[in-house]
Amino acid sequence: MKNQINISTKIENISNLPTLPSVIEKITRLMQNPQTSAEEVGRAITTDQSLASKVLKLVNSAFYGFPGKISTITHAIVILGFSTVKNVVLTASIFDFFKKNSSENNQFDMEKFWFHSLACGAAAQSIARYVGFNEKEECFVGGLIHDIGKIILCQFLSEEFHIIVKTAQQKQKLFYECESEMFTMTHQEIGGIIAEKWNLPSNLQHIVMYHHMPNPSREHATMTSIVHLADILVRAMDYGYGGDDKVPLIADSAWNNLGFQNLSLGPLLEDIDNEIEKASIFMQIA
Numbered sequence: 001m002k003n004q005i006n007i008s009t010k011i012e013n014i015s016n017l018p019t020l021p022s023v024i025e026k027i028t029r030l031m032q033n034p035q036t037s038a039e040e041v042g043r044a045i046t047t048d049q050s051l052a053s054k055v056l057k058l059v060n061s062a063f064y065g066f067p068g069k070i071s072t073i074t075h076a077i078v079i080l081g082f083s084t085v086k087n088v089v090l091t092a093s094i095f096d097f098f099k100k101n102s103s104e105n106n107q108f109d110m111e112k113f114w115f116h117s118l119a120c121g122a123a124a125q126s127i128a129r130y131v132g133f134n135e136k137e138e139c140f141v142g143g144l145i146h147d148i149g150k151i152i153l154c155q156f157l158s159e160e161f162h163i164i165v166k167t168a169q170q171k172q173k174l175f176y177e178c179e180s181e182m183f184t185m186t187h188q189e190i191g192g193i194i195a196e197k198w199n200l201p202s203n204l205q206h207i208v209m210y211h212h213m214p215n216p217s218r219e220h221a222t223m224t225s226i227v228h229l230a231d232i233l234v235r236a237m238d239y240g241y242g243g244d245d246k247v248p249l250i251a252d253s254a255w256n257n258l259g260f261q262n263l264s265l266g267p268l269l270e271d272i273d274n275e276i277e278k279a280s281i282f283m284q285i286a
Contacts, residue, residue, distance in 0.1 A: 017193075020094075026044050027044050042077065055088050056071075059084075061285070063282075083138075084137050091282070108165060110154075113147075115280075118282055121139075122140065124226050125139050133223070138223065146208055146227050146231060149189070150187045152187075153187055173246065174246045203220040228254045235248070
């Protein structure tokens with residue numbers, strides 16, 4: 001408890017917390033307007049040639065099922081739709097931003113962290129499809145960014161971050177348990193500050209804020225439950241590294257909310273493996 005005020009004050013006093021590039025804010029605004037055309041969004045994306053190149057490479061990857069067939073951003077929007085392209089743009093931008101700004105500290109394997117995040121996104125998309133939830137792409141992005149609070153801790157509060165990682169290893173506890181005991185302000189709250197600062201959609205903000213404690217009475221409960229389950233399954237399947245070596249228990253509320261008491265996990269786990277293999281292209285491109 002003695003460190004609670006300290007860490008909260010530190011977060012509030014960080015003047016250079018990351019912001020998303022202005023082009024992403026513009027694209028997000030355009031896509032929220034029902035009057036916006038595919039050409040307008042295409043022009044906005046192509047103002048950033050690096051981003052446009054990444055988007056085209058990703059939409060032409062096996063992950064989206066149109067290898068080599070989509071030649072322009074406008075074409076991508078027509079084929080895949082606004083929602084998918086928006087999520088590709090957001091994914092590529094966030095991935096690129098944090099990879100460029102990741103800590104060089106060799107005490108934490110950032111490559112494995114990103115693979116865990118990517119695997120969580122792919123698993124969330126698989127689970128959404130498995131339970132018949134329509135917002136599959138949003139689940140992918142939610143899974144990808146669920147742990148952004150850990151990145152902020154690693155970059156801006158590295159001493160506290162490495163204390164948590166070391167304590168989790170020594171005591172064989174969860175990262176989340178250790179930070180809760182030591183600071184009370186966890187990576188969920190810290191990530192929520194960033195998600196709000198970025199004006200991300202409310203469903204993504206909820207995922208970041210509550211992925212360790214999904215509550216069926218909260219807004220966006222199904223999507224948060226999906227990412228909660230995805231996070232735990234990819235830990236159990238040993239994909240990447242999230243800061244500890246423990247596998248959390250699945251919240252009963254999430255399990256029941258998704259109807260898994262009546263479903264078999266076998267086919268889902270196989271689909272998650274396949275989805276993660278396809279999604280690994282993001283590690284090479286984004």
